Amino acid sequence: MIKFLLNQTEHSVSDIDPNITLLDYLREHLHKKGSKEGCASGDCGACTVVLGESDGQTMRYKSINSCITLLASLHGKQLITVEDLKNDEQLHPVQQAMVDCHGSQCGFCTPGFVMSMFAYRKNTQTPTREGINEALGGNLCRCTGYRPIVEAAVQMFEPDAKDQFTETESVTSKKLNQIKLSDSEVALSALGRTFYSPATVTELSSLLINHPHARLIAGGTDLSLEFTQFLRNIDVLIYTGRAEGLDTVIETESQIDIGSAATYSKAKSLLVQYFPDLEELIERLGSRQIRNQGTIGGNVGNASPIGDMPPVLIALGAQLVLRKGDTTRTINVADYFLKYKVTSQQSSEFIERILIPKPKAQENFRVYKISKRMEDDISATCGAFNIEIENGLVKRVAIAYGGMAEIPKRAKHCEKALLNKDWSEHNIQVAMAELAKDFSPISDFRSSAEYRLLVSQNFLQRLFLELNSSHDTLRVSQYA
Numbered sequence: 001m002i003k004f005l006l007n008q009t010e011h012s013v014s015d016i017d018p019n020i021t022l023l024d025y026l027r028e029h030l031h032k033k034g035s036k037e038g039c040a041s042g043d044c045g046a047c048t049v050v051l052g053e054s055d056g057q058t059m060r061y062k063s064i065n066s067c068i069t070l071l072a073s074l075h076g077k078q079l080i081t082v083e084d085l086k087n088d089e090q091l092h093p094v095q096q097a098m099v100d101c102h103g104s105q106c107g108f109c110t111p112g113f114v115m116s117m118f119a120y121r122k123n124t125q126t127p128t129r130e131g132i133n134e135a136l137g138g139n140l141c142r143c144t145g146y147r148p149i150v151e152a153a154v155q156m157f158e159p160d161a162k163d164q165f166t167e168t169e170s171v172t173s174k175k176l177n178q179i180k181l182s183d184s185e186v187a188l189s190a191l192g193r194t195f196y197s198p199a200t201v202t203e204l205s206s207l208l209i210n211h212p213h214a215r216l217i218a219g220g221t222d223l224s225l226e227f228t229q230f231l232r233n234i235d236v237l238i239y240t241g242r243a244e245g246l247d248t249v250i251e252t253e254s255q256i257d258i259g260s261a262a263t264y265s266k267a268k269s270l271l272v273q274y275f276p277d278l279e280e281l282i283e284r285l286g287s288r289q290i291r292n293q294g295t296i297g298g299n300v301g302n303a304s305p306i307g308d309m310p311p312v313l314i315a316l317g318a319q320l321v322l323r324k325g326d327t328t329r330t331i332n333v334a335d336y337f338l339k340y341k342v343t344s345q346q347s348s349e350f351i352e353r354i355l356i357p358k359p360k361a362q363e364n365f366r367v368y369k370i371s372k373r374m375e376d377d378i379s380a381t382c383g384a385f386n387i388e389i390e391n392g393l394v395k396r397v398a399i400a401y402g403g404m405a406e407i408p409k410r411a412k413h414c415e416k417a418l419l420n421k422d423w424s425e426h427n428i429q430v431a432m433a434e435l436a437k438d439f440s441p442i443s444d445f446r447s448s449a450e451y452r453l454l455v456s457q458n459f460l461q462r463l464f465l466e467l468n469s470s471h472d473t474l475r476v477s478q479y480a
Contacts, residue, residue, distance in 0.1 A: 018195035034082035045139030048112035052078030068224035082111035138287025219293035260297025310408035314400035315384035337407035380447035
């Protein structure tokens with residue numbers, strides 16, 4: 001059984017397919033039709049709902065895509081849908097602003113926009129145009145146009161920011177804490193399939209020992225497509241999102257320690273503090289709804305050759321803490337990937353933490369991504385560069401690419417052409433040529449092999465120009 005708050009009412013679910021998405025449950029079982037299915041892949045935002053979570057005393061709200069969120073992951077959270085915003089007969093300020101600014105035409109996408117706006121309003125004291133655009137970036141409108149919707153997002157802040165959710169926040173937080181305290185075994189089973197939601201890492205480890213063929217799920221932004229796009233069933237799922245400590249982001253004197261269930265949204269601020277070039281990469285890999293769910297651990301564990309974070313982690317010399325039962329081992333991220341979708345992870349082993357060394361003062365880190373569309377798209381190629389230059393000489397260099405081979409990996413020939421050499425245009429040209437020895441990319445619908453190689457070589461030229469520029473403010477958006 002799982003329990004969560006449906007608005008303010010405690011709601012229990014049992015004896016239902018553990019593979020069911022939240023959107024299907026809302027529409028087919030609760031008959032809440034406000035949330036729509038537009039893409040079933042987390043791209044359009046028509047299904048957006050908001051989750052409320054208690055941090056002990058207060059509530060935190062985040063927008064998510066219900067079409068790729070499994071119902072069973074909601075245990076101990078508050079679910080808010082567009083139907084819950086109206087307070088008795090009075091529209092919520094977000095809804096009223098959409099009416100006043102004529103922000104809806106056909107109305108299909110409107111509930112998703114409203115929920116993204118609601119989450120932004122709850123989490124923001126001082127709205128900005130950039131912040132509004134980013135908050136609405138995961139919602140597509142096909143007929144109204146975005147100007148009136150943006151105007152509504154500005155107007156919705158004019159009334160007092162308090163609403164009925166503010167007034168009941170302490171009560172809501174108390175209810176959620178009671179659900180957590182009453183936990184026994186949290187699971188959902190039916191049709192011969194089971195979803196386990198362990199509360200501790202120890203419990204997660206034991207479950208994986210007993211179910212070595214189980215699939216792990218955190219944000220589910222990729223795995224859920226197996227249900228929605230490929231119509232597959234998974235017999236045993238183990239959710240990592242509730243395991244205490246797995247969602248933490250810890251800064252130590254020497255490193256950034258990220259739990260494998262920590263989302264991009266949670267890890268972003270600390271990562272960007274030390275590696276500013278990651279800000280745009282993280283914002284481009286998916287909408288706010290995706291970043292609120294997706295995890296860096298999942299991006300690594302998925303072992304996709306076109307994942308954005310693996311080349312970054314390889315270039316930064318990051319390590320993985322792998323756990324099996326009570327035993328852990330630490331390996332370099334570069335050694336995790338063996339061949340296409342095959343890793344060095346053993347049976348019943350899982351990624352517990354990701355360890356990223358803090359940069360030295362002389363390090364220069366850059367990451368460049370090329371994709372068919374600017375945002376919310378998979379890389380055609382992604383290159384990460386970590387280089388130390390001292391007195392015009394390259395003292396250390398780590399270069400890694402994704403999208404160029406069956407696994408993300410370092411460009412060893414390219415690195416050799418630069419290491420202990422002068423930082424010069426000539427040696428950059430040599431390194432560009434050597435890159436062709438490191439990779440033999442394929443052609444697919446994202447890019448031809450020739451284009452991939454040429455663009456990836458040009459990343460090196462761009463790196464040289466940026467690091468030599470006295471106005472080092474160039475961003476990915478100016479070039480991609």
